[in-house]
Amino acid sequence: MKKVDNEVIVTEELSKRYSEIWAIKDLSLRVFSGEIFGFLGPNGAGKTTTIRILTTLTKPTSGCAWVNGFNVLEKPEKVRESIGVMQQHLSLDRDLTVRENMELRARLHHFEASERKRRIEELLDYVGLSEYADRSIEMLSGGLQRRAMVACSLIHKPKILFLDEPTVGLDAHTRRRMWDLIRRLNADGVTIFLTTHYIEEAEALCHRVGIIHLGQLIALGEPSELRRKMGLYTVVTVVENGNTFYKYFSGRDIATEYIKSLPSNVKAILVRESNLEDVFIELTGRGVSED
Amino acid sequence: MINALRDIHTVLWADLRVLRRHWLRTIATSLINPILYLLAFGYGLGRGITFWGYSYLDFVVPGIIALTTMTGSFNGAGSKLHVDRLFYKCFDEILMAPVSIFSIVMGKALAGVIRGIIGATALLLAGLMISPKIAASPMFLLFLLVLIISCFVFAFLGVLIAFIAKSHQDMNTFSNLILLPMTFLSGTFFALEGLPEILRIALHLLPLTHSSLCLRAAALNQPFPWYSLIALIGFGVAFFLGCILILKKTSV
Numbered sequence: 415m416k417k418v419d420n421e422v423i424v425t426e427e428l429s430k431r432y433s434e435i436w437a438i439k440d441l442s443l444r445v446f447s448g449e450i451f452g453f454l455g456p457n458g459a460g461k462t463t464t465i466r467i468l469t470t471l472t473k474p475t476s477g478c479a480w481v482n483g484f485n486v487l488e489k490p491e492k493v494r495e496s497i498g499v500m501q502q503h504l505s506l507d508r509d510l511t512v513r514e515n516m517e518l519r520a521r522l523h524h525f526e527a528s529e530r531k532r533r534i535e536e537l538l539d540y541v542g543l544s545e546y547a548d549r550s551i552e553m554l555s556g557g558l559q560r561r562a563m564v565a566c567s568l569i570h571k572p573k574i575l576f577l578d579e580p581t582v583g584l585d586a587h588t589r590r591r592m593w594d595l596i597r598r599l600n601a602d603g604v605t606i607f608l609t610t611h612y613i614e615e616a617e618a619l620c621h622r623v624g625i626i627h628l629g630q631l632i633a634l635g636e637p638s639e640l641r642r643k644m645g646l647y648t649v650v651t652v653v654e655n656g657n658t659f660y661k662y663f664s665g666r667d668i669a670t671e672y673i674k675s676l677p678s679n680v681k682a683i684l685v686r687e688s689n690l691e692d693v694f695i696e697l698t699g700r701g702v703s704e705d
Numbered sequence: 706m707i708n709a710l711r712d713i714h715t716v717l718w719a720d721l722r723v724l725r726r727h728w729l730r731t732i733a734t735s736l737i738n739p740i741l742y743l744l745a746f747g748y749g750l751g752r753g754i755t756f757w758g759y760s761y762l763d764f765v766v767p768g769i770i771a772l773t774t775m776t777g778s779f780n781g782a783g784s785k786l787h788v789d790r791l792f793y794k795c796f797d798e799i800l801m802a803p804v805s806i807f808s809i810v811m812g813k814a815l816a817g818v819i820r821g822i823i824g825a826t827a828l829l830l831a832g833l834m835i836s837p838k839i840a841a842s843p844m845f846l847l848f849l850l851v852l853i854i855s856c857f858v859f860a861f862l863g864v865l866i867a868f869i870a871k872s873h874q875d876m877n878t879f880s881n882l883i884l885l886p887m888t889f890l891s892g893t894f895f896a897l898e899g900l901p902e903i904l905r906i907a908l909h910l911l912p913l914t915h916s917s918l919c920l921r922a923a924a925l926n927q928p929f930p931w932y933s934l935i936a937l938i939g940f941g942v943a944f945f946l947g948c949i950l951i952l953k954k955t956s957v
C-alpha cells in the first residue's frame with residue numbers, strides 16, 4: 415500500500431484530459447493527516463477536476479491517487495466511506511428540507527433510526543442550523559445553504575473533508591463564519607482539502623498551499639515558505655507611463671540597495687512585505703505578462 | 706439482499722417525500738391529458754363508431770390507460786432525475802454513497818412506477834364508470850398485472866433516458882420524437898389491423914404497442930396476445946440492463 419503513516423492523500427502524475435485540453439497534468443502532491451490543505455488556482459485551473467478524481471466521481475486519464483491509503487480506482491467504495499465532499503455548486507436536493515437532505519444521507523450511509531436522529535440534531539447544532547432545519551433548501555440564504563452542505567457531508571464522520579470553493583459568493587461576515595467552522599472541524603481531527611481562488615483565504619486558513627495553474631502544480635508549501643522562496647520583501651515601482659513592476663528581495667537592505675539604483679524616471683516606489691498574492695501573481699503571471 | 710432492499714427504499718424515500726408534498730398536483734397533472742383524450746376522442750370523435758363490435762369508448766379506455774401509465778411512469782422516473790443529475794448535481798451525492806448501482810436504478814424506477822400507478826388508478830376509476838366492462842372481464846387480474854409491468858417498463862425507460870440525456874433539449878427531443886408518436890400510433894386510439902404492413906411492423910418495435918394490445922385484450926376479454934406480454938417484459942429487461950450498464954460506465 416502506498417500510504418506512509420500520515421499521508422492521507424497521495425497523487426502521482428495524475429492527469430485528466432477532456433478532448434483537446436488537459437484539465438490537470440502530471441499532478442503529484444501529498445496531503446498529511448490533520449492539516450488544512452489549500453488548493454489555490456484561478457478559474458479553470460483544474461481544482462474541481464482534481465477533487466472529482468480524488469472523490470471517485472471522475473476517472474483520471476493517467477496517473478494514480480490514494481485517499482486514506484486506498485486507490486481511488488481500485489477501492490472507490492473504501493475511499494467514499496472515509497471522505498466527505500462539499501461540491502462547488504449546491505448539490506442538495508432542492509425539493510427537500512435541510513433535515514430531509516440530512517436524513518437521506520444518513521439513510522444512504524445505513525444509520526439506524528435512533529442514531530440517525532441523534533446524529534442529525536448534533537450536526538444541525540454543530541453548524542448552527544437547528545432553527546432552519548425544516549426549511550426547504552431553496553428558502554435558505556447562500557451562507558446557510560453552504561452550511562447545510564457541510565452538515566450533509568459530515569453525516570458519516572469522515573476523516574477527510576473535501577471542500578470545493580467553500581466560500582465562493584459569500585459576504586465577508588458569512589465567509590468568516592465558514593472559516594471558523596472549517597477551523598473547528600480541523601481542530602476536531604478532520605483533515606481538510608479545500609480549493610479556493612481567494613488568496614487571502616488560503617493564507618488565513620491553510621497550513622499548506624498548492625498553487626495550480628493551467629492544470630499544473632506550480633508551487634507547494636506553507637504560505638510563509640512560498641513567500642520566503644520568492645523573497646520576503648516586495649518593491650513596487652511605477653514608471654512614467656503608469657506601468658507597475660514588482661521585484662522581490664530576501665531582505666529589506668537589499669531591497670533598499672535596489673531602490674537607490676533605480677533611474678530617476680520612476681514615479682513612485684513602495685517597499686512592503688510580500689504576501690501570498692505576490693507569489694500567486696508572480697507564478698501564474700509568468701509567460702502571460704512577459705510581452 | 707436485505708441491504709439492497711433497504712437501499713432501494715432509501716433512494717425511493719427521497720422521491721416519495723417530494724411526491725407526498727405535491728400529491729394533488731401529481732394526480733391532477735397526470736390526469737389532465739388522458740381526460741382530454743377521453744373527451745376529444747372518446748366522446749367527441751368516436752361517438753357512434755364501433756370497433757370489434759364494441760362502442761368506441763369501451764375500445765379506447767384501455768388504450769388511454771396504457772398511455773397514462775406510460776407518461777406517468779416515464780416522467781415520474783425521468784423528469785426529476787435528469788434535472789438532479791444535469792443541473793443540480795445532487796445525483797452525484799447518491800452515486801457517492803455506499804449503495805449499489807442496482808439499488809439506485811430500482812429506487813429511481815420505483816418512484817416512476819408509483820407515479821404511473823397513481824395516474825393509472827385514478828384513470829381506471831374514472832374509466833370503470835364509463836366502461837364497467839373492464840372490471841367484469843375475467844382477465845381483470847391479468848389486466849392489472851400488465852398495468853404494473855408497463856409501469857416498470859416505462860419507468861426504466863425514463864431512468865435510462867435521464868441517464869443518457871446531456872441536456873434538457875435531449876429530454877424534450879426524446880419526448881417529441883418517440884413518446885408523442887407512440888401516444889397516437891401505438892394502438893392506443895385505433896386498432897392496428899387497418900394500417901399498412903410496414904407501419905404495423907414498425908409499431909411493434911415500440912413498447913406502448915404491446916402494452917395497449919395486452920391491456921385492451923384483457924379488458925375486452927379478447928384472445929390474449931401472450932407474445933406481446935413477452936415482448937413487453939423484454940423491453941423492460943433491456944431498459945433495466947441499459948440503466949445498469951450506463952451507470953457502470955459513467956461511475957468509477
Ligand SMILES: Nc1ncnc2c1ncn2[C@@H]1O[C@H](COP(=O)(O)OP(=O)(O)OP(=O)(O)O)[C@@H](O)[C@H]1O
Nearest residue numbers: 432435437455456457458459460461462463464611
Ligand atoms: N466535463 C468536462 N468536459 C470538458 N471539459 C471540462 C469538463 N470539466 C472541466 N473541464 C475543463 O477542464 C478545465 C479545468 O476545469 P475545472 O472545473 O477543474 O477548473 P476549476 O479550477 O475548478 O475552475 P473554477 O474555479 O471555475 O471552478 C477547464 O478548462 C474546463 O473547461
Ligand SMILES: [Mg+2]
Nearest residue numbers: 461462463502
Ligand atoms: Mg471548480
